[in-house]
Amino acid sequence: MSHRTPSCRLPQRLRATMLSGLLPLALAICPVSARAQDPVPGFSIDQVTERVLSGNRDLQAASLARDAARSGIVAAQALPNPKLDLTGGRAAPRFGAASSTTVQAFGASQLIESSALRGSRIDVARALERGAGHTIAQVRNDLVALTRLGAFEALLRQEEADAAAEALRLLDQVRERVRVRVDSGEAPRYELIKADAEIITARQRRDAARSEPPRRWRIARALAAGSGARRSGAAAGARCADS
Template sequence: MKSRITAWLCVLTLAAGLSVAPPVLAETDTAYTLPDIIALSLTRHPSVASAEGVVDQRVGQRVAAGAYPNPSFSGAGGHGILRDGGRQDLLAAAQQRLELSEYNVSIGQPLEWPAKRAARKSAAEAALAGSSFGLVETRLNLTTDVKVAFFDLLLALRDLELSKQNVTIVEDVRRIVGVRVRLGEAPQFDLIKADVEVLKANQAVTRAENTVRVNRVILDTLTGGALGSTYQVRGDFLIYPGGLNTEQLVARAATEHPAVLRLQKFVEQADRSIEFQRQNRVPNLTVNGSYFREIGREAYVAGFTVPTPLWYQQQGEIAASLGAKRTEEAELLRTRNELFRQVNQFYQEAQTAQKLIEVLEKGLLKQAEEALRIAKFSFQQGAASLLEVLDAQRVQRQILFDYAEARYQLSVALSRLERAVGGTL
């Protein structure tokens, strides 16, 4: 079991592309890559610390489950005098002989039913294994969240870049229109339209800058504030991997996903708890031993104590454990069904995004760029109107953004597909 959990941690680390020692970069460093940010989040995010704390709790509970009952000691002592009202003369004559210290000592050792202790230990072992898989699941979910936030920021930066390019184009057009209006070659209304386009382009830049700022904060939050407020990112969107098969991905999620493994261990823990409650009907035997020293008497005594379960035999605890097992089994089934749905959904989303990327790369990107180039040249030569240039510019910017958004959607779908599968694709 320990080797299986260790293997899961190694797979997750390789999936994130992490190094053994996570790099800690200062705010003055140029940029963070995606593996850098994932390493910082896995080190500093509170959800990981919380999951590690649960594992520590389960380790302590396993130690407690395997402990043997402690013995109990008791004792008493005092000064004793033999008194006999009918023989006062003898009592007075033998005062020294009839006075001495009296004491007694007792020890009791509970003996637990072996099957009960074995069931309790098995339940604690299953709980520990389940919490260990829970830690792997937490790391997997956090890694996906970081990837999505990273791609959100990349898309926002790309939108900001396109918005600034749009401002440059619109301002160039506005300058040409201004010259033509001064020369009387164009009406004043064209200059007003050009000024409006410049204003709209600057507003788009402001909105894009706000979006970038928000996404920076979101990504910084996932690292526990390790990135600071002025960091940069370096990286690109993901590329569609070949050879994906939904049946294989579904089968992998059903058998290897850490959430499934965690819930399987919780079902096992519930089953062991049922066995423990059934064995708990057998009472513990306590073996006692005592030594007494009194005036005129010295004794060694041995005995035992056994509670008698006549009226109550753990019926409530057994019923509660059976209910807990049914709950865990239902949660396991629900999780598997949810993973099946997610695998198919994100697989289809990735394929849809990849098809759009192929369509854009095969012609639309170049066509839109060429159309804008021709429109700008024609406008400079007086063969095209301002409206034609603005339309060509809008189309070209929209296609570039659609291309960036398609790559973003592909990256997000692949990241979430990895989370649904339970590891790298």
């Protein structure tokens, strides 16, 4: 009389829960060293940020606006130029037979403006210069924030892609064990079908996660090319809200 060794079979609901939880498990056991990698090979986040700041046209336009405001301060401080008048003509008497004579006149005038008016004009020019400086700071902060947001999102998506690949590898091992149990008759065939469906889903997640980092870096490329920081910020905020 042959004795069959009893096998330890997990309940179907527990097995499905384990399969669906492989992705968070892969995220947890993913090596931490990958998180310290640079988002772009050969460039750190600070280097990418500097490239964006040096090539963005919005920031350059804000700098030119500040230079124009500084020139406005010099113009506001300048005193008005004196005015020279030169007139000439012929003068003829209204009565009598006297002949006409040539008349020439020279004149010089200097505008004396109110000190309060001149001071107010200078204050306005300085206020415009300060406003231009605040605009530069705002544009710069927006660019730095958006660039770093895109960099960390790219790193996050790369980590998710690695975790999805690890989950797919674990699912392949689980599927192989299920196939052995199905071939030996210890499990019904639909268990193998369920394992194949889980592998297909995990492969789709991996492929989708791999396509995310390049798409995230399009934000940084657009910022470096000179796209509007506020427009890109609104788009990035919408993407964050969607995700």
